[in-house]
Amino acid sequence: MIRKKSRREESLDHAELARLLPAPGDPHLSLDRHLLLEEHLMSEIQPTAPAPAPSRRPARRVVLIGVPVTAAALAGAFAFTALTGSGGSGPAAATPPPVEAPVVRIEPGSTAQLASTVERIAAAASASKTPEPGPGQYIYIKSMVSYLSVLHTHTDKSKTLVQPLHMREVWSSPDGKQGWLDEPGYQPKGGITVDSDVESSLNAPSYDYLKTLPTDPDALLKKIYKETEGQGNSPDQQAFATVGDLLGEQLAPAKLNAALYRAAAKIPGVVVVDHAKDAAGREGIALAHVDQKSGGRTEWIFDRKTYAYLGSRGVQVKQADDVKPGTVLECTAVLERAVVDAQKQRPGAQGTDA
Template structure:
């Protein structure tokens, strides 16, 4: 038997020779949706592995649960864009944690009953249903300018309550985001969460908040705190209402600031700018003039089109301002009422076969059903009932 001579311990490591023998390191470029999905899956695995280490705790398989990801927003200090783990760093951390499956789209989960040795789930994630498939309606720049003028005009005229000291901004949505499951036959099946409510309370300064959303990632029925630990400053990726009031309302200045502060993120500067504006609008009570400026800024981003018909998570039809991510083919659509031009919600549709997801698959959908100002955290507007007591 020929044995490889063992290197003497005191012999210095030849880094140049090692680098020559090994393949060059890659530089992966993942879409923001994929990065958000990876980070969400990691956080779910960490919570499942650390949630109960006391004697007598259950040692069974952790419950399956799916996010944001994007996008579905995971619990965060503020209801803005989630921080993400970047590229290879995310993959290394996931590998170290022993994650068996990776999530796709805006949120993800490993399937219950998966095998760590095979890396393949044997059943769809708990509570997931097959992703809906729709006909992809082509978008066009024809009519975009007129629609944006109507939408921004309606936003500027909106009569939104101004939060006072001690009050909280309240947003309620119906949401559903994609999870992926590698079937036993090796085929990548697309599943989504069942449509469910998501409620967020945030103080105007962003220091206090609460999130209630079905599923393990949001703490179950009682919800989880969004209180600021005091170590983060408001930003485009983590805004508070008070921060939004400081932003310029001129669309040109707004767009420049967004490009300057989000450069290098996501799958490209144009897509990242569009995603950032969408994140600012999705789960916030935005000052009217700023909302109008954001819509006008979005219309200036290359690749933005008007879609004549889109449907939000509760079935309301409307027109949409949309943009397709060139990397993964996912088109994000902001949906507006045809008559009042108010914001209804958001839908993400796969425009081409990619990453094992068929064209027409609805990767995520939301519908904003209430925006209000309330006097206390976990207080709901009149007619919505009381929130459960704090956990």
Template sequence: MRTPWRRREPLDRVELAGLLPGPGDPELPRDRLTALEEHLMNEIQQHQARQQSDPQSDPQPQPQPQPWPQSDPQSERSAALFPPPPPVVERRSRRRIALIGAAVAVAVLAGAVGLGRLGPGRESEGGGQAMVPAPVVRVVPGTTQGLGSTVDRISVAAGKERQTEPGPGQFIYIRSQVSWLSTDNNVDSGETRTWVQKLHPREVWLSPDGHKGWLIETGNGNTSKEGMGLDSDADPYLSAPSYDYLKTLPTDPDALLKKIYAESEGMGNGKDQEAFTVIGDLVREQLMTPELTAALYRAAAKIPGVVLVDEARDAVGRSGIAIARADEHSGERTEWIFDAKSFSYLGERTVQVREANGIAAGTVTARTAITERAVVDGMKAAPGKGKA
């Protein structure tokens, strides 16, 4: 005999709370949120680059990657383990994300959108990124002893550098070798593996006013061989600057640092870490007057937590000393590397100084090396060689 149907009464909230485990904190760390945003931007850019290089290969519109699929059971499990973060007010422009290009296949998305599993020297199924095991180095302790005198030498060297002023129709050209972090997470087994992109070239062209630009970075899966435009109608600001805008900044270190704190308030993992990050972004992939560059280094030395590291190597193996600061939240230490004799800027390195998020201490999660910085006569022109 069939059991008569009865309407189920909802459980009392107190009773339900007793049956279920307590809720966790759904808010992801700020560095993971940034990683999510940058990965999604890279997925979109890769799709657009493929269409630009071969318009007939993809005649039908394809759905954009969704970070939290609703129908796939594995994706639903990922969404349950890693709930979507609350809305975040993001003040950094899309153009800045493209310029920095810190493309990471985040652990959450590796399970949620089915990124290809990676092995040594292999490429992901859709990303076009050649991945290798992340290098591990000895974590050299940092110290404040000698920091002031070293920053003075670096600032004096920067102030003496000769620089070509970009004129109308010219572009700032920066070539570098880069590699960024990727984390591969198996949501079924819980296993996490950390890889980095294979070291690859990156070329950026920027107009002095910041409204026109071009990026070629095929090894990151960001662009096709022809590259992609970075044009922007937005007014430049500190986190998405232009050469002309940077010329308006104060060159007094105290006034400069005050402005950086004000402009970056509420962003990143604390005001001191974000101020250090802003300065590092400017130094790495911009052209500035020698006076401003020197002032930025002196301003950085005033940030609490900044230390001197007497041994570091950039992405192409050049050794030097480093001005560094460790992020208390992520356990990563960002190091600006300088030649130990000439005190010229070489590049940047990020090292995990303590185990966090499954990444062991000593793991190098990002590497850059600036190999050329010049003023050229046109978009996609190479120094001394005309059009690239």
């Protein structure tokens, strides 16, 4: 008797396997969401070198003193849970649980007062006394921040979660080679080093590099468009995001700051929003730009009287990926900028470590 092999014992060719298995899924995540989630992922994992929210941003754009974040494929993940950093100078504290993102009323932007508003902002920047770091000194930036944590929860895709508002301090040498980041709850206790050997550029700016940039707005904007070509969702959005990255955790010469604002005013789509609040609850006037692909609006917020830069906010203005309009995906407030004599020193505490 010849025993026939059962079907389980026979080898299956590719065609038969294809018939037996379900069709593969084709999850899709838009480029802006890839970038947004990637930037947040990079901000939560201990960096080996400084990296820019958080270009991005959101919206952002998470900035760790200025090394570019590369876009990686986080395909098919509509639910994303934040990762915490590890390593560094000590054990990481428990990461605070995320909270539901606030929702604000969307105020329409306008170009009616754009030129006059930008001139006031630029004039204030030109008149400001910006400290210049010397050899061996460090640029110190203290901020209050909240960034995207979970785009959708597993149980309710209509909910977007963000980090609770928390403090963040960065120190960077003028050449951008040495740095330190202290972000309690999101980095190991005491902070982590963010040294870098990356050559300075618009995507990885150091103070020394910023001093080499043109202060003519047209020449500056031309350089920004040229050096960021092919990045982001559109040339205009990337140009706006690049300028924004230089306003947060960075120190720029006064004349360059003024040129950056005047250059930004020339980007198509930039508007003035009369009322916006930073992470510290300070209300001001904003320069804003909408990413047409993601539906997110990035806002740079300025004091209504002094026109000093206060912080930034990323607000969803169009429905996208179940994120409701008005959802605040990120928010920052710059509380202090200074030059200190050593890494981990804070202003007013010269000669002692933080």
